[in-house]
Each structure stands twice: as structure tokens, then as C-alpha cells.
Amino acid sequence: MSGTVRVVLVENHQMVRVGLKEMLAEYPTIRVVGEAEDxxxxxxxxxxxxxxxxxxxxxxxxxSGLELCHDLLTWCADARVIMLTVHDDEQYLSQAMHAGARGYLLKHISGEELVAAIHRVHAGELVVTTTAGHEASTVTRIESGEYWPGGRFGLTLRESEVLSLIVIGMNNHAIAGHLIVGEETVRTHVRAIYRKLEVNDRTSALAKALREGLFQ
Known part of the structure; x- marks a missing residue:
């Protein structure tokens, strides 16, 4: 890492914003030049x-930080946007990437990890952290335009979630209980999964998901 990266902090909680600013002040390669609450x-x-x-x-x-990201890149195309959030959520991650963000980091990371991520994003990389620990595969999916497992086959986020539960052995009744939906809703998702994966049954869907590396 070389050079100083000029950073603006956007955080609506003042204590968090002040804490971030004080933490980043310990690193000479990062300079906080501004801060905002909305x-x-x-x-x-x-x-x-x-x-x-x-x-x-x-x-x-x-x-919304997501709307901010889109609007910001319209007016400041050279800026790199990183989402630093408590929300470990595939939908938010997907929306952030669609809006043009180059980083999606969870607030449990250390100061050293945050600074390293800022430098990597500034250098043009895409950086993601998840509690599941699948950062490498997540980044690969995002860079290929697949924002969640199975996206390249046309699966929606919910269908991907249902498929992930099929992979770990849940039947429709268990999936319905886990997702707090009716079994008919689950059956509708399963039929859509079969159609999009071009398979005819649960075993074939499971085999294709594993063969294609959709889930680690």
C-alpha cells in the first residue's frame, strides 16, 4: 500500500462516525477529509x-446508502464507494453492487482489515466480507454478474435460498417452516428451480447445484 487515500465517512450514528474517524486517524495512509450523517x-x-x-x-x-451510491457515482464518477454495514444480507449486497459499490464490508472487521480494504478498493479491486466466510466465491460470482448462487441460471434470491436448503437435505415441510411460508409456496419455488436448472427432480437439482459449485 502506498499513497494517502482521501475518505469521506457517511454514517447517521454520531458515535459510530466519531469512532471510525478516530480509528482511521491512527493510520497515516488514510485521511478522513469529510463526514456526513445522511x-x-x-x-x-x-x-x-x-x-x-x-x-x-x-x-x-x-x-439510503444504496441510493447515495448511485447518485454519488453519477456526479463523482471517479469515487469508489464502500458499504460498511451491520447488514450481512445478500439482497443488500446485490443492490449495492448494482448501484456501483466496490466494497461491502461488515462492521465486525478490524481496523487493519478496514484500512487494507480501503486501499484495495482504491486500487480497483472488489472487496466483500461475509460472516459465512465465502468471500472469494462471493466476489467471483459478483464479478461474473451472479449476485447470489444460481443467479446465472435465472434463479431469484428466494429460489436460491430454497435451493440451498434442498442442498442441506430439508424437505418442503421443513423449508416452509424455516422460511415461515406455506408448503404450496415452497412447491412453487421448487418447480421454478427445476425448470431453470433444466432438471426433473430433487436429486438432479441437488447434483447440478453441487456440480456447478453453487454452494460451498
Whole structure:
């Protein structure tokens, strides 16, 4: 890592924002040049300061970090956006990547990991952390345009979730209980999975999911 990366912090909780600023101040290669508590303020600051990286929470009270990411990159195309969030959620991750974010990090990471991620994103990499520990495969899927397992086959996020439960051996009744939906809803998802994977039964769907490396 070399050079100083200019960062703007976007976080609606003041204590968190102050803590992040103080933590990053310990690293000479990172300089926090601005901070905001919502999307409109963040846009004004970013347009004025032209930071290298914008570090934002996904949810900013009444505003959205996802919308901020899209709007920010419209006006400040050279900025790199990293979502730093408590939400370990595939849907948020997918939406963030669609909006143009280059990082999706969970707040449990250490200061050293955060700084390393900022430098990697500034250098052009895509960086993701997940509690499941499948960062490498997640990044590979995102870079290929597959935002969740099975996306390249046309599976929706919910269908991917149902397939993951099939893979671990759950029957329709157990899946319905796990997802808190009716069994008929599960059967509808399973039929869609069969059609999209071009298989005729549960065993074939399981085999194809494993053969294609959809789940680790």
C-alpha cells in the first residue's frame, strides 16, 4: 500500500462516525477529509471535496446508502464507494453492487482489515466480507454478474435460498417452516428451480447445484 487515500465517512450514528474517524486517524495512509450523517449532506461534501473513497452505511435513517451510491457515482464518477454495514444480507449486497459499490464490508472487521480494504478498493479491486466466510466465491460470482448462487441460471434470491436448503437435505415441510411460508409456496419455488436448472427432480437439482459449485 502506498499513497494517502482521501475518505469521506457517511454514517447517521454520531458515535459510530466519531469512532471510525478516530480509528482511521491512527493510520497515516488514510485521511478522513469529510463526514456526513445522511445522503444529501454526503453528496454535497463529495461534490466539493472529490474524495477517493466514500465509506457509507447501507441504511442511513430516513435515507439510503444504496441510493447515495448511485447518485454519488453519477456526479463523482471517479469515487469508489464502500458499504460498511451491520447488514450481512445478500439482497443488500446485490443492490449495492448494482448501484456501483466496490466494497461491502461488515462492521465486525478490524481496523487493519478496514484500512487494507480501503486501499484495495482504491486500487480497483472488489472487496466483500461475509460472516459465512465465502468471500472469494462471493466476489467471483459478483464479478461474473451472479449476485447470489444460481443467479446465472435465472434463479431469484428466494429460489436460491430454497435451493440451498434442498442442498442441506430439508424437505418442503421443513423449508416452509424455516422460511415461515406455506408448503404450496415452497412447491412453487421448487418447480421454478427445476425448470431453470433444466432438471426433473430433487436429486438432479441437488447434483447440478453441487456440480456447478453453487454452494460451498
Amino acid at each position: 445522503a444529501p449532506e454526503a453528496l454535497r461534501i463529495a461534490e466539493s471535496l472529490a474524495p477517493d473513497v466514500v465509506l457509507s452505511e447501507v441504511r442511513l435513517g430516513s435515507t
